[in-house]
Amino acid sequence: MDKQFNTRSMIFTLYGDYVRHYGSVIWIGSLIKLLKEFGHNEQAVRAAISRMSKQGWVKSEKRGNRSYYSLTEQGKARMEEASKRIYKFESQKWDGYWRMLVYNIPENKRSLRDELRKELVWSGFGNLSNSCWITPNPLDEQIHRLVDKYEIADYITYFKSTYEGMSTPQSLVDKCWDLEDVNQKYSDFIKEYSEKYYIDKNLIEKGAISDGACFVKCASLVHQYRKFLFIDPDLPEELLPNQWLGNSAATLFNDYHDLLQPRATQFFESVFE
Template sequence: MDKQFNTRSMIFTLYGDYVRHYGSVIWIGSLIKLLKEFGHNEQSVRAAISRMSKQGWVKSEKRGNKSYYSLTEQGKARMEEASKRIYKSESPKWDGNWRILVYNIPENKRRLRDELRKELVWSGFGNLSNSCWITPNPLEEQIHRMVDKYGIRDYVTYFSASYEGMSHPKTLVDKCWDLNEVNEKYSQFIKEYSEKYYIDQNLIQKGEVSDGTCFVKCASLVHQYRKFLFIDPNLPEELLPDRWLGNSAATLFNDYHDLLQPRATRFFENVFE
């Protein structure tokens, strides 16, 4: 049992790593049973899924007297994007251009502005100056989805441009992101999880770990690693600092995930409906 994880956040992890591969829909009873493994009770699961439904990530459907929850189009797109970034094996290729998003959202829509900021950070944008955000990655699709979701087409201007100075592009990166702090977090992740990986590798080889334990360990691993989506802007190699630890962390994550996945999936399939 592991209650250090927020219920809603854990549900996102389960949808992203399991449910979306099984038709993107799950019976609430199965979800409750799966989350019980992490110490979450029925009440907190129902409250969290209801909140996710209000936010447009999932939708509910009654079949007889059972409630099923499936990902909406918005939910599927978010899971797809998150999965691409979580299971990536290398940094994205760069075409040398920067994408610039500028918004001018009125004061009476302040809450909307806060939501938009969170979304931009999640997508990997960096704040260059007040209301001006940049990224070297081609995120046009995400931007159009975001603009439509919040209905802010009238307030947003979007450019693709080349950087003409006044200094090195890496100086621009330093203004927008604290990559040293991200690197430090990668260092902590590697230290903690390489130790766990070797212990579990040994136990699994001896057949001393149950499927349920592998499920909890695997979902917890994804859950912890997923946090990097909120702080690592996924920059191209040319813009990363020397001795960047992101790639080593990704290799460790993928190896550990591959180790736990078969037994974890078996457990999930036994509970899933």
Template sequence: MIFTLYGDYISHYGNEIWIGSLIRLLKEFGHNEQSVRAAISRMNKQGWVKARRKGNKSFYYLTDRGIRRIEEAANRIFKLQQDDWDGQWRMLMYTIPEEKRNIRDELRKELVWSGFGSLSTSTWISPNKLEDQVKSMIDKYEIEPYIHFFVAKYEGPNTNQQLVSECWDLEEINSRYEEFISEYSQKYIIDRNKIEKGEMSDGDCFVERTKLIHEYRKFLFVDPGLPEQLLPDKWLGDHAASLFSDYYKSLAQPASRFFEEVFQEGNELKKRDVSYDALHHPLIIEQKS
């Protein structure tokens, strides 16, 4: 939830927040001060955020590593159309020794999150251009001696679709999209009508927008973002993305008003990115243009 707040709000307001404001924001979701302080402390130890003291106040800001993760997530969350495929597969193979198995386990999680699928125990593939992500992972875990990375065309004897079926359960992913659409299409209609009638407070919109982002970003851990050429005919990912976008934008302005109301106490609103427009998110606009 804290990652969601950084990605959708704090990163546009100087990338830093007073712990008191963070506690106040998360109180809207039923989290108490102790749980918030424990969570931000874990993120600090894991290298996602750093603390800065000013007088008797503690401020937390995203590290470079945290910023990269937020930017990568945003580009995937707000992408409404799949990229065109160049017909090439990115293949990563590793032979990480047993004494480094903790690194191996972390690498697997990163590979799944980035959109790779497991073809065999230590062979991972993706049709997407993930060269930058691979380089970042190699540098992060210092595993250059144990990695081989290829960009190649599949020459059979089976089809590219067969490769996909061996690496990802698209039927299961589609089923999860169906559940998301079923639940949130109804919520979207109800909340949109409430907003139009003035029956939904800015705080309520803040909570619902944050929950929406938090729920939708879970697809980053299951949907590899395959190009259209490799997807089944009745793929629901695009429908879910459009629903998400419409619902998100209906909540955007009142949610941002609430955030600013809380943020201005203890933080500097002047750090707000002047190019940021919550209603017309730049990543959404770029994909539609």
């Protein structure tokens, strides 16, 4: 049993990797049973799912005396975006433009400002200066979703622009993101998970591991790798450092996930209602 994972983010992982492929809806009883494998108790699961419901990620419906939870449109969009970034193999090509978002949110809406900052970091924006955020990625869709979600059209100005100096695009990147730190974390991930990969490959070939254990390992792998969504801005290859380890980490993640997924899915289906 593994208690190191926060219940709410573990639920996000399960929705992203499993539930959304099964109609995006699950009975709370199944969710409790699945999370028990990681050492989470019923009370923690109910509290976390109720919080996610208040935040607009899921909605509940009663069928008889049973509660079912399904992803909202906002939840589906987030899962879709996360999944695209988690299961990609390499960085995209750059169109040479920077997207620049400037906000001017009044002091009496400070909590809104904090929420927006978190969302911008998650989407891969970098903070260039106070209230000015940039990204080389075409994130127009995500920005419009954010503006609608928080109803902040009046406070946001959004540009698609070219960088005219005074330095290089590379120095802009260094100013906005600590890629050295991200690269070090990729290095740690590769070291830890290549070892685990070979051990589990061996166990699976020998038939010496249960479906339940594969499920726990697979969800834990996704859960750990998902953390890179919060720190890696997913920059185009032209803007990445020479010794970038993100692509090697992605290959390892995909190979390991493919190894565990069939058995993990069997376990999920045995519990899922």
